[in-house]
Amino acid sequence: MNHFSYLTEQLASAQKPPMLVFFILSLLVIIFTSSHVNGQETTDDKLKQVKQAISKQKTNIKKVDSKRQKLVNQLKHDELEIAKASKALNTTNKSLTATQQTITKLAKEKKELTSEQKRQEDILAKQLRAAYSTGHHDYLKLLLNQEDSGKVQRTISYYQYLNKARIKEITNYQQTIEKIIDVTNEQQQQAQQLEQLQQQQQQQKLALEKSSRQRKQTVTELNQQLLNSKQQLEKLLAEEANLTEALERIARLSKQEVNLNGLGKLKRQLSWPVKGRISRSFGSRKQDYLKWKGVLLSAPIGREVKTIHNGTILFSDWLKGYGLVTVVDHGKGYMSLYGHNQALLKSVGDRVETGEPIALVGQSGGQSQPALYFEIRHNGQAVNPKLWCR
Incomplete structure (x- = not known):
């Protein structure tokens, strides 16, 4: 040679x-x-x-x-750890909110029961005073009194009425006391649960901060591996090809549900998956001749990402370049994709309804700023989300 x-x-x-x-x-x-x-x-x-x-x-x-x-x-390892911690923290925060609402409700109930207890005590006091004021009558004298039998009968009936009223009020009073005791015990249990949740929340926050610091260090090291323009293009093309291949694979494996009607008749009727500013538009330049096939929505980290329409979760995992990704099948060849999430709240096979939270906004996939990458595809081809969302 x-x-x-x-x-x-x-x-x-x-x-x-x-x-x-x-x-x-x-x-x-x-x-x-x-x-x-x-x-x-x-x-x-x-x-x-x-x-x-x-x-x-x-x-x-x-x-x-x-x-x-x-x-x-x-x-990938760092971002999966962040996802694990943030998902657990999200669940704990919801439990904390529910527990605090229960405690507030119990406090209100106890206040009402205490007020009822005082009202019943006042009624019983009045009844006891009434009984005392007529207490000098002797039942035996009344029974032996033959002068006015009608009056005797009326007096006895009155006594019986007073006794029944007192017994009823005493029973109600006892029930109120028992309810107050039950509510107080539940308050104590909820307070203990709240304390445990707060401790758990603190541990999860520490774990999230640790994973976030590790991710920041990894991203810094990755950024030090500078790529020239052509290498950057090749990297993006490889990541896009990987995403396309993954979507094609899950489309082949998915079983189309007959009760999903797609998005064909819903143009301009859907809400965006998250409230945020569109920082990258569909079709705009990404790198050289490569264009964006979706939109990038800037939003605070941890904000809930909601599905644009009902469907079934087809994919829920980490993808190189896109981070934590979830894909929803809407039927009739329509899919929506949500990337760069901090955590995924749903698993493959889960049925989701319109507006249901499916993820949390993040910056996975090596992003420097929190944002949601959002795509709509029909029969594998990316379409402009602005035609469907308003």
């Missing part, structure tokens, strides 16, 4: 790492310039140097790619 054939093959095999191509071309210029200037050094010697330099450059590129892949794997 002659020298030019060898160099041509090396150049062809180096198309993926552009820096290697540039390096080889530079060496070629040096070789042939030098060979004209200094005829004492043979081309074979120069070729040997080129081979050694190419081999060294390939080794360096391989090391860089290997390090970058390790960092990507570490990023």
